[in-house]
Amino acid sequence: MSFLPSFLRRNKTAARPQPADDLQHIRVGILNLLLVAGSVLGILAYFSNIFTLVRAEQWLTAGVQTALIALAIFLAVFERLGYQARAVLFLGILYALAMNDLIDDGLPGEGRLFLLVFTIVAFVLLKFRHAIFSLVISLVSLILVSMLMVRGVLPQPEMTQFDGTMSSNWITGIAVYVLMTALCLYALFSIMRGLQAGLGEQKKLTADLENERRNLEDNIQQRTAELQKRAADMEITSQFSQAIGQLNRVDAILAAGLRCFEETMGYGEQVAYLLDERQKLMAAQTWLGENSRQLTSEYPTVSTAASGTFASLALKGQARLLRNRGDDAVYFRGPVSQMNSAVVLPLVATGTVTGYMVLFSAAYREIGVEDLALYQNIAGQTASGVERARLIALMEKSVEELKTSTRQATQHTWRTYLKASRRKTSYRFNRDGIQSGVQQEKEAVEALKIGKIVVTPLETNEAGAPAMVALAAPIILRGQPLGVINLRMTGSSIPTDMMHMIEAVTKRLALALENARLVEEVQQRAEREAAVGVISSRVRSSNDIDGILKTAAQEIGRSLGVSEVVVQLRNEN
Numbered sequence: 001m002s003f004l005p006s007f008l009r010r011n012k013t014a015a016r017p018q019p020a021d022d023l024q025h026i027r028v029g030i031l032n033l034l035l036v037a038g039s040v041l042g043i044l045a046y047f048s049n050i051f052t053l054v055r056a057e058q059w060l061t062a063g064v065q066t067a068l069i070a071l072a073i074f075l076a077v078f079e080r081l082g083y084q085a086r087a088v089l090f091l092g093i094l095y096a097l098a099m100n101d102l103i104d105d106g107l108p109g110e111g112r113l114f115l116l117v118f119t120i121v122a123f124v125l126l127k128f129r130h131a132i133f134s135l136v137i138s139l140v141s142l143i144l145v146s147m148l149m150v151r152g153v154l155p156q157p158e159m160t161q162f163d164g165t166m167s168s169n170w171i172t173g174i175a176v177y178v179l180m181t182a183l184c185l186y187a188l189f190s191i192m193r194g195l196q197a198g199l200g201e202q203k204k205l206t207a208d209l210e211n212e213r214r215n216l217e218d219n220i221q222q223r224t225a226e227l228q229k230r231a232a233d234m235e236i237t238s239q240f241s242q243a244i245g246q247l248n249r250v251d252a253i254l255a256a257g258l259r260c261f262e263e264t265m266g267y268g269e270q271v272a273y274l275l276d277e278r279q280k281l282m283a284a285q286t287w288l289g290e291n292s293r294q295l296t297s298e299y300p301t302v303s304t305a306a307s308g309t310f311a312s313l314a315l316k317g318q319a320r321l322l323r324n325r326g327d328d329a330v331y332f333r334g335p336v337s338q339m340n341s342a343v344v345l346p347l348v349a350t351g352t353v354t355g356y357m358v359l360f361s362a363a364y365r366e367i368g369v370e371d372l373a374l375y376q377n378i379a380g381q382t383a384s385g386v387e388r389a390r391l392i393a394l395m396e397k398s399v400e401e402l403k404t405s406t407r408q409a410t411q412h413t414w415r416t417y418l419k420a421s422r423r424k425t426s427y428r429f430n431r432d433g434i435q436s437g438v439q440q441e442k443e444a445v446e447a448l449k450i451g452k453i454v455v456t457p458l459e460t461n462e463a464g465a466p467a468m469v470a471l472a473a474p475i476i477l478r479g480q481p482l483g484v485i486n487l488r489m490t491g492s493s494i495p496t497d498m499m500h501m502i503e504a505v506t507k508r509l510a511l512a513l514e515n516a517r518l519v520e521e522v523q524q525r526a527e528r529e530a531a532v533g534v535i536s537s538r539v540r541s542s543n544d545i546d547g548i549l550k551t552a553a554q555e556i557g558r559s560l561g562v563s564e565v566v567v568q569l570r571n572e573n
Helices: 003-008 022-055 059-077 083-105 111-125 128-150 167-245 250-265 290-298 310-314 326-331 369-420 442-450 496-541 545-560
Strands: 269-275 281-288 301-303 320-323 341-349 352-361 427-430 433-436 454-460 466-477 480-490
Touching (some): 022 059, 022 083, 022 111, 083 128, 250 269, 250 281, 281 352, 310 352, 320 326, 341 369, 352 369, 369 480, 369 496, 442 466, 496 545
Antiparallel strands (some): 269 352, 320 341, 454 466
């Protein structure tokens, strides 16, 4: 059950002829099957007849059969000969067998059957015209054998009762042969036509499936290319975002945006403008390329109200591709007049256009939707970075102003405090003990001036090396020096750990002094409030104006310790 299909599908190597189509492929399989089956059956028939032929000394018949069997085996094995030659030789074997049997046995024999098979096989293995040609050959052969046998040229069959001399027997036999052959050919023709139609439909279906497969592969390749491009665009966007995330200056961020377009898209001419605080002018910020440099030099600012400018397009908030022809030619002026295309990218931050970028190209560049989206994404990140840098700059300015104000307030507060204070503001400790009212040394003056620790050699030994050094460390509060710690020690330098300790001491000393001043200020305020309460209570104890005025002048003088106090009412005279 499995032999025939596998045999029909057999197609060994490139040495055997390749079938032109599916029908030809089937014909090759049928020929191989007929040759193998015919060889096997022929061998069996050959060995059953060969000994009889030899004993009867029919050497010619024995030789013919031997040659036919050998030829059949050769055709079945040697496929390199080619399909057409093998088919014709096989038909020749069938025709020889038919004529041999027809001459030996006449019409009653198997000659007509072999001729019928000869015609049918010719129709199956070859084309329809070959079948008609084989039919003509068969009819001519039958008529020729009948004429020869009727005239006695060929001997009558000995083993049959057929009278070969009667023309009517031959006419009847030939007519039956023609009828059977016609019926078989018609049936085979119908079968072959249906087979060809089925193969044609299968071929069409196969072609449709192949087209669908190719379309699917094309779609997959296109989708893969789109995904790869999208991944590349995301990688560009990610790297650019990381790059500008480390920048805090507006000019650096804009320059990074221009470099990104240059490196990834190949734009060698670019400009960037930003909107000023008054929202009326676009001021040039940075450029890339000689033509763009000349453009920013010729047009350092562009009015937002002017038409026919890149700024007027950018204010619409949409990216725009321009060609240097037609209505768009008005935008290409001055140094960029030789450019053929430009891409205007608005810089939009928090829904507001804060500037724009223009990418120039000497040749016209077609930009797809995905490319334009990438351009807008980079421009949007640039705008966000610029806005972030502006906010950082504003914040830094505010912080610096606050620091300056704090330093000034601290300086004023301590100057006022030291002027009003009657306490001693300096102390010296040495082997003699603690002393007050010390004069500042020159290293202390220098430390207060520069706000840093100053180390000065004071004495040298016989070798010229420092034998004693002085250190002055400023006491700094909120960036403002309040005082200084001045110490002297023997040796050539100040140890590092001692330097660190002095720095820590100065910081804590500054805080302690500030806390003490604040405590004193609170105490003074409390004392003043108490004094005000006493004065108010004594003033309220008087019931007449004179008493109130006298009491107020007296209590104020006592409380404040001043030499004179005058309390008087307004005199219109």
